[in-house]
Amino acid sequence: MASVTISGVEKWFGTLQILHGIDIDIEDQEFVVLVGPSGCGKSTLLRMIAGLESISDGEISIGTRMINDVPARDRDIAMVFQNYALYPHMSVFDNIGFSLKLRKRSKQEISEKINEAAEILDLTPYLERSPRQLSGGQRQRVAMGRALVRDAQVFLFDEPLSNLDAKLRVVMRTEIKALHQRLKTTSVYVTHDQIEAMTMADRIVVMNKGRVEQTGTPMDLYDFPANLFVADFIGSPSMNFIEGIVAADNEGPFVMAKDRTRLAISRESSAALGQKVVYGARPEHLVLASGNEGFDATIEVIEPTGPNIQIFADVAGQRICALSTERRTHKPGQRIRLHCPETSVHLFDASSGARI
Amino acid sequence: MTPKLKKSLLYWLLLSPLCVVILLPFGIMFVTALRPRDELFVYPPTWTFSEFRWENFAEMWVKTNFGGALLNSLYVSLTSTIIAIVLSIPAAYALSRYRFSGKGLYRNFLLMTQMMSPIVLVLGLFRLMVHLNLVNSLNSLVVTYVAFNMAFTIWMLQSYFNTIPRELEEASWIDGATSFTSLVKIFLPLAVPAMVVTAIFTFINSWNEFVLALTLIRSQNDYTLPVQIFSQVAGRYQVEWHHVMAATVLATVPVAIVFSWLQRYLIRGMALGAVK
Numbered sequence A: 001m002a003s004v005t006i007s008g009v010e011k012w013f014g015t016l017q018i019l020h021g022i023d024i025d026i027e028d029q030e031f032v033v034l035v036g037p038s039g040c041g042k043s044t045l046l047r048m049i050a051g052l053e054s055i056s057d058g059e060i061s062i063g064t065r066m067i068n069d070v071p072a073r074d075r076d077i078a079m080v081f082q083n084y085a086l087y088p089h090m091s092v093f094d095n096i097g098f099s100l101k102l103r104k105r106s107k108q109e110i111s112e113k114i115n116e117a118a119e120i121l122d123l124t125p126y127l128e129r130s131p132r133q134l135s136g137g138q139r140q141r142v143a144m145g146r147a148l149v150r151d152a153q154v155f156l157f158d159e160p161l162s163n164l165d166a167k168l169r170v171v172m173r174t175e176i177k178a179l180h181q182r183l184k185t186t187s188v189y190v191t192h193d194q195i196e197a198m199t200m201a202d203r204i205v206v207m208n209k210g211r212v213e214q215t216g217t218p219m220d221l222y223d224f225p226a227n228l229f230v231a232d233f234i235g236s237p238s239m240n241f242i243e244g245i246v247a248a249d250n251e252g253p254f255v256m257a258k259d260r261t262r263l264a265i266s267r268e269s270s271a272a273l274g275q276k277v278v279y280g281a282r283p284e285h286l287v288l289a290s291g292n293e294g295f296d297a298t299i300e301v302i303e304p305t306g307p308n309i310q311i312f313a314d315v316a317g318q319r320i321c322a323l324s325t326e327r328r329t330h331k332p333g334q335r336i337r338l339h340c341p342e343t344s345v346h347l348f349d350a351s352s353g354a355r356i
Numbered sequence B: 001m002t003p004k005l006k007k008s009l010l011y012w013l014l015l016s017p018l019c020v021v022i023l024l025p026f027g028i029m030f031v032t033a034l035r036p037r038d039e040l041f042v043y044p045p046t047w048t049f050s051e052f053r054w055e056n057f058a059e060m061w062v063k064t065n066f067g068g069a070l071l072n073s074l075y076v077s078l079t080s081t082i083i084a085i086v087l088s089i090p091a092a093y094a095l096s097r098y099r100f101s102g103k104g105l106y107r108n109f110l111l112m113t114q115m116m117s118p119i120v121l122v123l124g125l126f127r128l129m130v131h132l133n134l135v136n137s138l139n140s141l142v143v144t145y146v147a148f149n150m151a152f153t154i155w156m157l158q159s160y161f162n163t164i165p166r167e168l169e170e171a172s173w174i175d176g177a178t179s180f181t182s183l184v185k186i187f188l189p190l191a192v193p194a195m196v197v198t199a200i201f202t203f204i205n206s207w208n209e210f211v212l213a214l215t216l217i218r219s220q221n222d223y224t225l226p227v228q229i230f231s232q233v234a235g236r237y238q239v240e241w242h243h244v245m246a247a248t249v250l251a252t253v254p255v256a257i258v259f260s261w262l263q264r265y266l267i268r269g270m271a272l273g274a275v276k
């Protein structure tokens, strides 16, 4: 097991720059998730760590060893691919044992290790089958098994769950996390699914257009998103944004939306009067208010999800989403008042997008 | 009649003119090959005959030196197929896996060579072979067949190689394999179906080739089957049609049977490619 240090890494495909100077320090035993929208360069970065893609500039080290010029086979890493990449002409047993065979381990040691991995992953009854005869979830587990027997320094995962159906994805998510808690191997996990990132990560790296937007623990990113992009990306349903101008009256500072709706903000906020800002409130922080707290909203659509009811409402000409746990029956067209406690409000500068 | 049956009947009806065109020559070939000599030219022609003369085959074998020509054909076709495949694999692999400048140009060049008929090149090839001192040697055929078939084999192999996920090789590198090990243990086993299919086509092309064989081979001992059979017809006062047809049957049928059996690889190949 080892730490991974990525410093100033750039990637060019011809004249096209894909990664613009990435710096990430991954500690020993850490589970780091790279998350970001499609095409932001997550896979490319992971493949550079794996040695499948050359490093145009910058350095990547595993432990204390700089690995820029070390071929993939000598990097002592294991990788799980999105499409599993199981060898179709080999049995599950041989798939898992391929790396051990290449390392010329004894027959007995190989089969011991394979059986141990199969035990952990519930694959024992399937060892003689070929990958073709397995379900998606089982294939996924074989891919995990192939990584497991390696005792590698670092595990790399490239969207390993995206080919599974929604239910299985949740199950495997937990299994991978449990496995990491048990083995403690340093892991880098790529996904574009922010829920996967939130639930699995010790630390999340949010990427966008080849740059790191923010790095932090899941709760850090959720509570203190550094900019509009992260605020929008983390959380589901995503944060509501209303543009406005900072103003104040004798009740305190507030953001005035286009139609003069008053959106209260904290007195401690460092936003300057007259500054153009984006007011952000998470759906789960918007509560139904009574009296003159909060602001007016007109219900447009109601979507019950079970634990919650999603209320989509019009505020200042924009559609926002609020989560309510109340079973009270609301109707589209109804006028309600919504309130977000000042401490839960996020403010961002309208031009730079940075958190205020 | 179920609608499905009706439909297939209709389709067969529509296809029947084509079937006749394709099958009639074969029918005549079989019928002629099995007749006694004096029934060959009865008028009006009939499909029936008084006896199955299997002896035609035995007589033909001796009279036309069929065995020798068969060996020549086998030598030329097998060698050229093997060489073409072995040389095409690296080319197709590079085309499928690497980026290099001139790749598109190279692919177009391969395609263009397929648009030219060998007849156009026969004279030039003959002079080339004279120069190389290869005229009248079966190896001249091997060399030209390899050259003519490689464009096709490279295309075929490359398009199949493209369907083998790159991740399989990448996974093996990460597992600790060198490029060579990965090629031998992962890539080539998966490419076997493509190689078999391509080999079948190449073999049949070489087996049936006539123009070049006629031009480049001078001595009767080195004739391949098509030329040998042709020599039984061309420039003779009396053509032994029943022998010619018996020879034709022997030259086509075994090959057709073997290859329809090998067809399974086609299907297996498709199934393999589908596994992720």
Ligand SMILES: Nc1ncnc2c1ncn2[C@@H]1O[C@H](COP(=O)(O)OP(=O)(O)OP(=O)(O)O)[C@@H](O)[C@H]1O
Pocket: A013, A018, A036, A037, A038, A039, A040, A041, A042, A043, A044, A045, A191, A192
């Ligand atoms: N070999 C290549 N040549 C040129 N451009 C490439 C190459 N590989 C990737 N790219 C480009 O690099 C960018 C990042 O690709 P990458 O696969 O890393 O995205 P990603 O973040 O993994 O996206 P996804 O979530 O869709 O997998 C994309 O715009 C892609 O078009």
Ligand SMILES: [Mg+2]
Pocket: A042, A043, A044, A158, A159
């Ligand atoms: Mg990707």
